[in-house]
Amino acid sequence: MVDADQTFVIVGGGLAGAKAAETLRSEGFNGRVILIGDERDHPYERPPLSKGYLTGAKERDSVFVHEAAWYAAHDIELHLGQAVTAVDREARTVRLGDGTVIRYDKLLLATGAEPRRLVVPGTELAGVHHLRRLAHADRLRQVLAALGRDNGHLVIAGAGWIGLEVAAAARGYGAEVTVVEYEPTPLHRVLGPELGQLFADLHSDHGVRFHFGVKLTEIVGQDGMVLAVRTDDGEEHPAHAVLAAIGAAPRTALAENSGLALVDRADGGGIAVDESLRTSDPDIYAAGDVAAAHHPSLHTRLRVEHWANALNGGPAAARAMLGQLVSYDRVPYFFSDQYDLGMEYSGWAPPGTYDQVVVRGDTGKREFIAFWLKEGRVLAGMNVNVWDVTEPIQQLIRSKAAVDPEALADPSVPLESLVG
Numbered sequence: 001m002v003d004a005d006q007t008f009v010i011v012g013g014g015l016a017g018a019k020a021a022e023t024l025r026s027e028g029f030n031g032r033v034i035l036i037g038d039e040r041d042h043p044y045e046r047p048p049l050s051k052g053y054l055t056g057a058k059e060r061d062s063v064f065v066h067e068a069a070w071y072a073a074h075d076i077e078l079h080l081g082q083a084v085t086a087v088d089r090e091a092r093t094v095r096l097g098d099g100t101v102i103r104y105d106k107l108l109l110a111t112g113a114e115p116r117r118l119v120v121p122g123t124e125l126a127g128v129h130h131l132r133r134l135a136h137a138d139r140l141r142q143v144l145a146a147l148g149r150d151n152g153h154l155v156i157a158g159a160g161w162i163g164l165e166v167a168a169a170a171r172g173y174g175a176e177v178t179v180v181e182y183e184p185t186p187l188h189r190v191l192g193p194e195l196g197q198l199f200a201d202l203h204s205d206h207g208v209r210f211h212f213g214v215k216l217t218e219i220v221g222q223d224g225m226v227l228a229v230r231t232d233d234g235e236e237h238p239a240h241a242v243l244a245a246i247g248a249a250p251r252t253a254l255a256e257n258s259g260l261a262l263v264d265r266a267d268g269g270g271i272a273v274d275e276s277l278r279t280s281d282p283d284i285y286a287a288g289d290v291a292a293a294h295h296p297s298l299h300t301r302l303r304v305e306h307w308a309n310a311l312n313g314g315p316a317a318a319r320a321m322l323g324q325l326v327s328y329d330r331v332p333y334f335f336s337d338q339y340d341l342g343m344e345y346s347g348w349a350p351p352g353t354y355d356q357v358v359v360r361g362d363t364g365k366r367e368f369i370a371f372w373l374k375e376g377r378v379l380a381g382m383n384v385n386v387w388d389v390t391e392p393i394q395q396l397i398r399s400k401a402a403v404d405p406e407a408l409a410d411p412s413v414p415l416e417s418l419v420g
């Protein structure tokens, strides 16, 4: 067991960091736990920022991982509004922005990701937004409400999950919404063209205008305010506000500056960790959006930017820091809600990895399960408005057994019976 006089430091006050701190205590660690985050809010969950909190259905208080008093009650030292600016691996210290130096025995980097920025003229204009933080959501809520009131136009660059969820929220406020996307369908790099089109249809039915296969080249302003956007097909689209939703980049600066092994950006980027979430330094771990972990059963390195990975990866890293044998091999999982469509996705099957898509149910009614297969084996499954099937879908993925596509497509055949 780890000595009581040890100090475990966690950098990053998001879900992965908070859950790691919680696990250190629940596993009986009674040394110092120090959680350092550069945001002023105590750790919160981000999914509601583009869904319930953005639409106004959820209260601000509901997004926090724990209430503020929980940290003191569990003897977790919180440093909020403080960035860690350097890690000295030799001295085993971290330095905060105000110059404070803190020694660690084990360190967890849970620094998450940050929105990618558009590199076009006009991004300095008032009315250009990103969505990552609670403060961003506070502002965007007001913007969407005002757009809805005034018949205003929101242009969203990027038809990924966040772009689409904000489109749905904005339509709920009554704003006009145009989405500009370089790929031919929404969510192209996750779902491929077959299922991406379904999301295009969903949003078109709710009045969203799409422009696929084009790049946003300029945000046009007047008196410092957004007026329109231009795309590389020569079109101009009216805009009173712009949301850049073009993905997120892992926050690897600390790891990079301290010489930890990273993964190439072309391979997804992130801090390279083994299956126990340990970095190239045996006293430093990484979890959540920033970690590119070797996945023991998928036999590949993956950086998963999803809630469930922060929820489970933080605790897994904490257990590894305590010296437990950890092999983090969860099937990647995420969820989304848009209008009256709710979905869950398990697995990993970007275009190029699968050779067949099998659908069970009715895509027209938007009530179905889609499976992505390679040589008859299920790589991933997405249930849309069909519930309580995550476990059998994940069992099918884990089993790696070939399944009969006809039986897979037949709703009268229980999924459980197909698990090899």
Ligand SMILES: Cc1cc2nc3c(=O)[nH]c(=O)nc-3n(C[C@H](O)[C@H](O)[C@H](O)COP(=O)(O)OP(=O)(O)OC[C@H]3O[C@@H](n4cnc5c(N)ncnc54)[C@H](O)[C@@H]3O)c2cc1C
Pocket: 011, 012, 013, 014, 015, 016, 017, 036, 037, 038, 039, 045, 046, 047, 048, 049, 050, 082, 083, 084, 085, 110, 111, 112, 113, 131, 132, 133, 162, 251, 254, 287, 288, 289, 290, 304, 305, 306, 307, 308, 310, 333, 334, 335, 336, 337
């Ligand atoms: C708007 C939005 C909606 C989402 N919706 C979904 C969803 O529906 N389903 C889903 O599965 N996933 C969703 N996600 C993704 C999910 O929220 C992330 O995967 C999750 O937040 C990752 O948690 P994390 O703890 O790794 O990182 P983060 O939540 O990014 O937390 C990292 C924290 O570390 C801080 N930090 C970084 N560097 C430093 C430093 N040097 N010093 C101190 N602090 C630092 C950051 O400011 C941040 O507070 C959504 C994300 C966003 C932004």
